[in-house]
Amino acid sequence: MDQAAGDCQHFEVREPALQTIPFVFNSPHSGSQYPVDFLAESNLDALSIRRSADHYVDELFADAPELGAPLLVAHFPRAYLDVNREPYELDPRMFDGPLPPYVNIGSMRVAGGLGTIPRIVAENMEIYRKRLSVDEGLSRVEGIYKPYHACLRKLIARTHARFGLSVLIDCHSMPGNIRLSGSDVRPDFIIGDRYGTSASAELSRAALQFFDDMGFTAVRNKPYAGGFITEHYGRPVRGLHALQIEINRGLYVDETTLEKRDEFPIIAAALSTFMRRMSDYVADFSGGMTALAAE
Numbered sequence: 001m002d003q004a005a006g007d008c009q010h011f012e013v014r015e016p017a018l019q020t021i022p023f024v025f026n027s028p029h030s031g032s033q034y035p036v037d038f039l040a041e042s043n044l045d046a047l048s049i050r051r052s053a054d055h056y057v058d059e060l061f062a063d064a065p066e067l068g069a070p071l072l073v074a075h076f077p078r079a080y081l082d083v084n085r086e087p088y089e090l091d092p093r094m095f096d097g098p099l100p101p102y103v104n105i106g107s108m109r110v111a112g113g114l115g116t117i118p119r120i121v122a123e124n125m126e127i128y129r130k131r132l133s134v135d136e137g138l139s140r141v142e143g144i145y146k147p148y149h150a151c152l153r154k155l156i157a158r159t160h161a162r163f164g165l166s167v168l169i170d171c172h173s174m175p176g177n178i179r180l181s182g183s184d185v186r187p188d189f190i191i192g193d194r195y196g197t198s199a200s201a202e203l204s205r206a207a208l209q210f211f212d213d214m215g216f217t218a219v220r221n222k223p224y225a226g227g228f229i230t231e232h233y234g235r236p237v238r239g240l241h242a243l244q245i246e247i248n249r250g251l252y253v254d255e256t257t258l259e260k261r262d263e264f265p266i267i268a269a270a271l272s273t274f275m276r277r278m279s280d281y282v283a284d285f286s287g288g289m290t291a292l293a294a295e
Helices: 036-041 134-163 201-213 228-233 264-287 289-293
Strands: 004-007 011-014 023-027 071-074 166-174 189-192 218-220 240-248
Touching: 011 134, 023 134, 023 264, 071 134, 134 166, 134 228, 166 228, 166 264, 189 201, 201 218, 201 240, 201 264, 228 240
Parallel strands: 023 071, 023 166, 166 240, 189 218
Antiparallel strands: 004 011, 011 071, 189 240
């Protein structure tokens, strides 16, 4: 299996020897390389600053290249830069000068401290001890965010050109205490398709069924329907499908120490089975891939 890097410092594409399935897997929040100057600017200790990360998600989907699909993996942490946002969702309170007029300062994500450059990590812990320079903020967008999305777009376009359709699987994790509203159900997996706008309903239902067949509790869109990546890249009428998968961290991580649980290999194996079954489903859908591409 070859490994090619779009930008080996900030992210990499783990390529199959030959792409044989119309899937692209993306792990944008599992990065664990924390810049030294970022840590020096932070209020938080080495454990607390990791609370928002999608721990080991890239490892859970590590079999994607062996199955014939590329896997895009961020090295930078979500607390430093969140590529599952618009490029310029920035909080003016975080910066020491005026932001450019094109910046989106009014989104709900910015208000909640979770913009493109987050103000907080989980449990409302403030990241920074002082304001950032505007140049620093914009440089993260220009130097990391934009190349990352350029790489993702290229992978999707290449896949679509080769197969006539593309299925993006955006890979995430969620806290173990997430419950469905009005119930005690704690889902193991959540499939997000932006309420049916980012992928075909058949594809979403198949994903739910495959997890159910393995004995997991899987739900659709609640409370996570998909973020910017799912919304931005999913165009089912053009054969461009995007699904977000949220994995309950409690299945595979000790959420106090953030170390892997003994069950980690079991969850990784289940996700390998899921990827294989999704690939087989798309190949067989209504007699072939073209039917799904034409939806």
